[in-house]
Amino acid sequence: MDFALDSGNTAWLLMSTALVLFMTPGLAFFYGGMVRGKNVLAMLMQNIFAMGILAVLWAVVVFSLAFGNSGDGGFIGNFDYLLLKNVGIGGSPEGFFEFLTIPFILFCAYQMTFAIITPALITGATADRLKFAGYATFIAVWLVLVYGPVAHMVFAGGWIATMGALDFAGGTVVHINAGAAALAVILVVGKRKGYPHAPMTPHNLPFTVLGTGILWFGWAGFNAGSALAADGIAAQALINTILAPAAAMLGWLLVEKIKHGYATTLGAASGAVAGLVAITPCAGFVGGMSPIYIGFGAGVICYLALGIKSKFRFDDSLDVIAVHLVGGLFGSIVLGLFADEAINAVVVNPGLFLGGGTELLKDQIVASLVTLVYAFTVSYIIAKVIQATIGLRATDEQQDVGLDQSLHAETAYSN
Amino acid sequence: MKLITAVIKPFKLDDVKEALKAAGINGMTVTEVQGFGRQSGHTEVYRGAEYTVEFVPKVKIELLVDDSRSDDIVAALSKAARTEKIGDGKIWIVDVSDVMRIRTGERGSDAV
Structure with a gap:
């Protein structure tokens, strides 16, 4: 088939690529604000370094x-x-992928x-206690052994996609x-020194709110860009990417207010991110009021999931399990309820609430569990091997001094 | 000469500074400090986890005055710093044996 480049689609994907790239420094500030001041550079470094090593490894x-x-x-x-062979400016x-009208x-x-x-x-789950070399090795190996296969199974017409499950922009991937990887690594690396007895409160919540804004902005490219075209599905994905986090913020704050008496800034930011996570698999497959139902549900569920870590006594420092694992599972599974064939022709079996049967719901549950089990198992093995060889956990002394000074020979704040 | 040290609520610093200037003091040293007294701490909530913050932010003021001015200055300071709510802070006064102004080398009351 001859390649017909569409300049509108290409322009939107050029823009979306820049938007999604901007999310990683946004995530750095989202997390960086929540850690203690002596570890903020280490957190920013882990994120910015991901842009360095993973871009090269990807190519x-x-x-x-x-x-x-x-x-x-x-x-x-x-x-x-390999080495970008056969990856050119044509189709x-x-x-x-012949349907693509972008280079x-x-x-x-x-x-x-x-x-x-x-x-x-x-990095949010493992905050304040990873040795840098161990971290760098982990994400590199993880990209090859976990991300590559899961992306293939879901995004590249691999086993999960063929089996019938849907994932618009990465609920599973x-x-x-x-x-799941975060859960595996924190089980290997253990708790932060002093957790949970010593108070470890956020040192700069304005950073966290700034990071939330950058993430939300960039997520427009993440979800609407995943249409791989500048079309009606992209437009639907975009409004869903506004409505779901908005409703999730309301859901999170409502529960927080009822349970603790205050609506907090961190709660508003966290709720929005939970909604962004949950709408990711659904973005180009649902319409109408569905993003509001999905978002609100995610805000409530993810808030309640915060209790998992104290119940099972692990140290998920910045609640990656409650927000990303639970939010991702929630969004991926409820797509089986809300998927709408009128929004996107890729939806073969509509969701249960739109007159379809339970077929898609079953597929979504299988896809979610397969991803969860595969990612957890392989991540656990990688983390164990790194822990036993080059080491993954910073020493107690390094944690006491702060990772900024002990691992990077820098401090963020002069006083 | 006396050293007057006061620990007060941070938001009262401007009121206290104006009252002390009106009372005729020439200088003061201000430090941001933390501590607790009868007020104890307060509670903060982050993602549903409640933390008791025991050390409350306060401002510490130090000034050197002549013996004769001490009572007036302490009265002005306490009046300006008072909200009549718990956590207003404390003032204490100690005798100072000598003072030197570094620039000129003046000693004692001349240096205050």
């Missing part, structure tokens, strides 16, 4: 592992695009920005994947 090999052999219904790609060289190199760049932010999401 060298992981794009090929994720998107090679697309449409095979399989588990992992191949080496056809897709193979059948599955294949742009598709590669756009997907690269997803591969950068996904491992970076883990990004959020369940990173959330």
Whole structure:
């Protein structure tokens, strides 16, 4: 098939790539504000460094592992695009992505920005206690062994997509994947020194609110860009990306106010992010008031999920499990209730609430659980091996001094 | 000479400074400090977890005055700092054996 470049679609994906790339520094500030002042640079560094190592790794090999052999219904790609071979300014060289009207190199760049932010999401759970070399090794190996295969199974016409499950922009690939990895790593690396007895309150919530704004802004590219075109589905995804976090903020604050008597700034920010997570798999598949129901539900559920960590006694420092794992599971599974064939023709089996049967709901649950189990298991093994070899946990003394000074020879604040 | 030290509520600093200037003091040293007294701390809530913050932010003021001015200054200071609510702080006064102005080398009352 001849490649017909569409300048409108290409312009939107160029823009979306920049938007999604901006989310990673946004995430850095979202997390950075929540840690203690002696660890803020270490948090910013983990995120900014993800942009460094993962972009290179993506171009060298992981794009090929994720998107090679697309449409095979399989588990992992191949080496056809190793070192960006066959990835050019023209169209897709193979059948599955022939519908694309953007340069294949742009598709590669756009997907690269997803591969950068996904491992970076883990850093919130492991905050204030990772050794830098161990972290760097972990995200590199994780991108190859976990992100590549899961992206292939879901986004590249692999096993999960062929099985019938839907994921518009990464409920499984990004959020369940990173959330399950976060759980695995914190089980290996243990709690922060002093947790939960010593108070570890956020040092700069204005950073967190700033980061929330950047994330929300960038998420327009994440979700609406995932239409891979500047069309009606992109427009639907965009409004859903505004409505769901808005409703989630309301849901989170409502529960918080009832349970603790205050509506907090951190609650508003966290609720919005929970809504963004939950709408991600659904963005281009649902319409009408569905994003409001999904968002509100995510705000309430993710707030209640904050209690998981104290119940099971692990230290998920910045609540990546409550927000990304639970939010990702919630969004991915309720897509089986709200998916609307009138919004997107890709929806073969509409959701239960739109007259479809339980077929899609079952597929969504299977896809979610497969991602969860695979990501958790492999992440746990990678973390264990790194812990036993180069080390993953910063020493107690390094944690006492603060990671900024002890790992990076810097301090954020002069006084 | 006396050293007057006062720990007050931070938002009262401007009122206290104006009252002390009106009472004729020439200088003061201000430090941001933390502590607790009968007011104890307060509670903060982050994502549903409640934390008791025991050390409350306060401002510490230090000034050197002549013996004869001490009572007036303490009266002006306490009046300006008082809200009559818990946590207004404390003032204490100690004798100072000598003072030097570094620039000129003046000693004693001349240096105050």
